[in-house]
Amino acid sequence: MLKQNDKLVIASHNQGKIHEIKLLLEPFNFDVISAADLGIPEPEETGTSFIENSVLKAVEVMKHCNLPCLADDSGLAIDDLNGDPGVYSARWAQKQDGTRDFKIAYDRIFQILDPHQSHKAHFVCVLTLAFPDGRIHSFEGQVHGHVSLPARGEYGFGYDPIFTPEGYSQTFAEMEKDFKYGISHRHYAFEELKQFLRQA
16 A cells, blocks of 8 residues: 555646645655656547546556556546536547647637526546556546636636536635635545555
Protein backbone atom coordinates (compact mmCIF):
# COMPACT_ATOMS: atom_id res chain seq x y z
CA MET A 1 0.00 0.00 0.00
CA LEU A 2 1.07 3.62 -0.42
CA LYS A 3 3.25 5.14 2.27
CA GLN A 4 4.65 8.64 2.87
CA ASN A 5 7.07 9.74 0.12
CA ASP A 6 5.95 6.94 -2.25
CA LYS A 7 5.60 8.06 -5.85
CA LEU A 8 2.03 8.43 -7.13
CA VAL A 9 1.35 9.37 -10.74
CA ILE A 10 -1.71 11.42 -11.64
CA ALA A 11 -2.92 10.08 -14.98
CA SER A 12 -3.72 13.48 -16.48
CA HIS A 13 -2.41 16.35 -18.60
CA ASN A 14 -5.13 18.76 -17.39
CA GLN A 15 -3.25 21.33 -15.28
CA GLY A 16 -6.36 22.47 -13.40
CA LYS A 17 -7.24 18.91 -12.47
CA ILE A 18 -3.62 18.07 -11.53
CA HIS A 19 -3.42 21.12 -9.24
CA GLU A 20 -6.70 20.23 -7.52
CA ILE A 21 -5.71 16.58 -7.01
CA LYS A 22 -2.28 17.55 -5.61
CA LEU A 23 -3.97 19.80 -3.05
CA LEU A 24 -6.34 17.03 -2.00
CA LEU A 25 -3.44 14.56 -1.62
CA GLU A 26 -1.25 16.91 0.46
CA PRO A 27 -2.13 15.32 3.84
CA PHE A 28 -0.62 12.00 2.72
CA ASN A 29 2.82 13.40 1.78
CA PHE A 30 3.11 11.27 -1.35
CA ASP A 31 5.61 12.23 -4.04
CA VAL A 32 2.96 13.26 -6.56
CA ILE A 33 3.87 13.66 -10.24
CA SER A 34 1.73 13.73 -13.36
CA ALA A 35 1.68 11.75 -16.58
CA ALA A 36 2.50 15.06 -18.30
CA ASP A 37 5.64 15.43 -16.13
CA LEU A 38 6.76 11.97 -17.26
CA GLY A 39 5.93 12.55 -20.93
CA ILE A 40 3.34 9.74 -20.92
CA PRO A 41 0.69 10.34 -23.60
CA GLU A 42 -2.96 10.69 -22.63
CA PRO A 43 -4.86 7.46 -23.31
CA GLU A 44 -7.85 7.70 -25.62
CA GLU A 45 -11.05 7.63 -23.60
CA THR A 46 -13.07 4.88 -25.26
CA GLY A 47 -15.28 3.93 -22.30
CA THR A 48 -19.02 4.56 -22.17
CA SER A 49 -19.11 5.39 -18.44
CA PHE A 50 -17.05 7.47 -16.03
CA ILE A 51 -15.78 4.36 -14.26
CA GLU A 52 -14.70 2.67 -17.53
CA ASN A 53 -12.71 5.74 -18.58
CA SER A 54 -11.21 6.21 -15.13
CA VAL A 55 -10.02 2.59 -14.99
CA LEU A 56 -8.73 2.74 -18.57
CA LYS A 57 -6.64 5.87 -17.88
CA ALA A 58 -5.21 4.60 -14.59
CA VAL A 59 -4.22 1.22 -16.03
CA GLU A 60 -2.75 2.58 -19.28
CA VAL A 61 -0.57 5.17 -17.52
CA MET A 62 0.47 2.62 -14.88
CA LYS A 63 1.67 0.28 -17.68
CA HIS A 64 3.92 3.07 -19.00
CA CYS A 65 5.58 3.93 -15.68
CA ASN A 66 5.11 0.80 -13.50
CA LEU A 67 4.11 3.04 -10.58
CA PRO A 68 0.82 3.42 -8.70
CA CYS A 69 -1.46 5.68 -10.74
CA LEU A 70 -4.49 7.74 -9.86
CA ALA A 71 -6.90 8.63 -12.65
CA ASP A 72 -9.91 10.90 -12.55
CA ASP A 73 -12.75 10.82 -15.01
CA SER A 74 -15.29 13.49 -14.42
CA GLY A 75 -17.92 15.41 -16.25
CA LEU A 76 -21.16 17.29 -16.20
CA ALA A 77 -24.47 15.48 -16.70
CA ILE A 78 -27.47 17.69 -17.56
CA ASP A 79 -30.92 16.22 -16.94
CA ASP A 80 -32.60 17.97 -19.90
CA LEU A 81 -29.88 16.59 -22.22
CA ASN A 82 -30.39 12.99 -21.02
CA GLY A 83 -27.11 13.12 -19.11
CA ASP A 84 -25.02 14.78 -21.82
CA PRO A 85 -22.30 15.92 -22.15
CA GLY A 86 -21.49 13.28 -19.49
CA VAL A 87 -18.51 11.11 -20.38
CA TYR A 88 -18.03 13.28 -23.48
CA SER A 89 -17.66 16.50 -21.44
CA ALA A 90 -14.12 17.18 -22.70
CA ARG A 91 -15.03 16.33 -26.30
CA TRP A 92 -17.87 18.85 -26.33
CA ALA A 93 -15.18 21.52 -25.80
CA GLN A 94 -12.72 20.20 -28.39
CA LYS A 95 -11.52 22.46 -31.17
CA GLN A 96 -10.43 21.25 -34.61
CA ASP A 97 -6.76 21.44 -33.58
CA GLY A 98 -7.39 19.13 -30.60
CA THR A 99 -7.18 21.84 -27.92
CA ARG A 100 -10.18 22.63 -25.71
CA ASP A 101 -12.26 25.75 -25.37
CA PHE A 102 -15.17 25.28 -22.99
CA LYS A 103 -16.99 28.30 -24.42
CA ILE A 104 -17.66 26.03 -27.41
CA ALA A 105 -19.33 23.56 -25.06
CA TYR A 106 -21.38 26.28 -23.34
CA ASP A 107 -22.58 27.55 -26.72
CA ARG A 108 -23.52 24.04 -27.79
CA ILE A 109 -25.45 23.38 -24.57
CA PHE A 110 -27.41 26.62 -24.74
CA GLN A 111 -28.19 26.28 -28.43
CA ILE A 112 -30.21 23.25 -27.32
CA LEU A 113 -31.47 24.53 -23.95
CA ASP A 114 -33.07 27.85 -23.04
CA PRO A 115 -30.16 29.96 -21.72
CA HIS A 116 -32.54 32.06 -19.60
CA GLN A 117 -33.69 29.04 -17.59
CA SER A 118 -31.74 26.99 -15.07
CA HIS A 119 -31.46 23.29 -15.85
CA LYS A 120 -30.85 20.53 -13.30
CA ALA A 121 -27.41 18.97 -13.60
CA HIS A 122 -24.79 17.15 -11.59
CA PHE A 123 -21.05 16.76 -11.70
CA VAL A 124 -19.63 13.24 -11.39
CA CYS A 125 -16.07 12.26 -10.48
CA VAL A 126 -14.72 8.71 -10.48
CA LEU A 127 -11.20 8.22 -9.13
CA THR A 128 -9.34 5.00 -9.87
CA LEU A 129 -6.18 3.87 -8.13
CA ALA A 130 -4.25 1.24 -10.14
CA PHE A 131 -1.23 -0.62 -8.76
CA PRO A 132 1.47 -2.47 -10.73
CA ASP A 133 0.46 -5.73 -8.99
CA GLY A 134 -2.97 -5.55 -10.67
CA ARG A 135 -5.06 -4.14 -7.83
CA ILE A 136 -7.64 -1.58 -8.99
CA HIS A 137 -9.91 0.46 -6.70
CA SER A 138 -12.48 3.08 -7.78
CA PHE A 139 -14.29 5.80 -5.81
CA GLU A 140 -17.20 8.03 -6.90
CA GLY A 141 -18.43 11.46 -5.86
CA GLN A 142 -21.31 13.62 -7.11
CA VAL A 143 -22.57 17.14 -6.53
CA HIS A 144 -26.01 18.29 -7.69
CA GLY A 145 -27.08 21.73 -8.85
CA HIS A 146 -28.03 23.49 -12.07
CA VAL A 147 -26.50 25.09 -15.16
CA SER A 148 -27.35 28.50 -16.55
CA LEU A 149 -25.92 31.39 -18.55
CA PRO A 150 -24.15 33.73 -18.47
CA ALA A 151 -20.94 31.98 -17.50
CA ARG A 152 -19.70 33.62 -14.30
CA GLY A 153 -16.45 33.60 -12.35
CA GLU A 154 -12.70 33.63 -12.82
CA TYR A 155 -11.74 30.60 -10.75
CA GLY A 156 -11.99 26.93 -11.61
CA PHE A 157 -11.92 25.32 -15.03
CA GLY A 158 -14.08 23.36 -17.45
CA TYR A 159 -17.80 23.76 -16.79
CA ASP A 160 -17.32 25.52 -13.43
CA PRO A 161 -18.50 28.95 -14.74
CA ILE A 162 -21.97 27.63 -15.69
CA PHE A 163 -22.60 25.26 -12.74
CA THR A 164 -24.21 26.40 -9.48
CA PRO A 165 -24.32 23.76 -6.72
CA GLU A 166 -27.49 23.23 -4.68
CA GLY A 167 -27.77 25.62 -1.75
CA TYR A 168 -25.49 28.29 -3.26
CA SER A 169 -25.97 31.33 -5.48
CA GLN A 170 -22.39 31.35 -6.80
CA THR A 171 -21.08 29.20 -9.63
CA PHE A 172 -18.11 26.95 -8.90
CA ALA A 173 -15.96 29.47 -10.80
CA GLU A 174 -17.04 32.31 -8.48
CA MET A 175 -15.99 30.42 -5.35
CA GLU A 176 -12.56 30.66 -3.77
CA LYS A 177 -10.65 27.54 -4.79
CA ASP A 178 -10.27 26.08 -1.31
CA PHE A 179 -13.98 26.51 -0.63
CA LYS A 180 -14.98 24.96 -3.95
CA TYR A 181 -12.68 21.98 -3.39
CA GLY A 182 -14.50 21.31 -0.12
CA ILE A 183 -17.91 20.89 -1.75
CA SER A 184 -16.95 19.50 -5.16
CA HIS A 185 -17.64 16.10 -6.71
CA ARG A 186 -13.88 15.50 -6.65
CA HIS A 187 -13.83 16.24 -2.91
CA TYR A 188 -16.52 13.62 -2.24
CA ALA A 189 -14.70 11.02 -4.35
CA PHE A 190 -11.50 11.88 -2.48
CA GLU A 191 -13.20 11.38 0.87
CA GLU A 192 -13.91 7.80 -0.24
CA LEU A 193 -10.30 7.40 -1.44
CA LYS A 194 -8.87 8.86 1.79
CA GLN A 195 -10.95 6.45 3.87
CA PHE A 196 -9.56 3.58 1.78
CA LEU A 197 -5.95 4.80 2.18
CA ARG A 198 -6.32 5.19 5.94
CA GLN A 199 -7.77 1.69 6.34
CA ALA A 200 -5.29 -0.03 4.03
